[in-house]
Amino acid sequence: MRSPVQLHHGSDPTNGFHTLQAHDQTDGLIKRVCLTRGMHVPEHVAMHHTHDVGPDQCCSSVVQMIHAPPESVWALVRRFDNPKVYKNFIRQCRIVQGDGLHAGDLREVMVVSGLPAVSSTERLEILDEERHVISFSVVGGDHRLENYRSVTTLHASDDEGTVVVESYIVDVPPGNTEEETVSFVDTIVRCNLQSLARSCTSRQ
Secondary structure: OOOOEEEEEEEEOOOOEEEEEEEEOOOOOOEEEEOOOOOEEEHHHHHHOEEEEOOOEEEEEEEEEEOOOHHHHHHHHOOOOOHHHOOOOEEEEEEEEOOOOOOOOEEEEEEOOOOOOOEEEEEEEEEEOOOOEEEEEEEEOOOOOOOOEEEEEEEEOOOOOEEEEEEEEEEOOOOOOHHHHHHHHHHHHHHHHHHHHHHHHHOO
């Protein structure tokens, strides 16, 4: 059984960033996984991409560099009401509760044909305008990604661009392996973030 990891932060007082190191921790069947360990990221970014993973669950993350300032990228990422602006696998989206700007608001998403899903009901968990963090969870719909939760963060890169980190945790569907699930979801997330990069740079 793989060991959980515990975070220890080595801080750099010159820039407020933290390098993460993993240490083993025994914690029953739950493993704590920091998906940004080894990366030079702000502490709040590391916190958001640390997941407690239970049995029959998996998690992963995708990082995308974008040659545009964080404010420009955030203008698209923050649109819980209109994810179709850069997520090409979404055919239609409508807000069914709230205005799409507050935690607890719900949206109903219809996906394009060819995917093993038809629809997804998603709840906004975090919309942090100051730190550029958005998170949603899947709470219903016709799909196979049970207990899916995604977190996306933006922070400035050294070259005045943006580092986008999107991580997720999800149940492994019956009949599939952890590796198959991660491969499938990673592909979707990576395509979305590559589309985001193209959309942002074309606006520059």
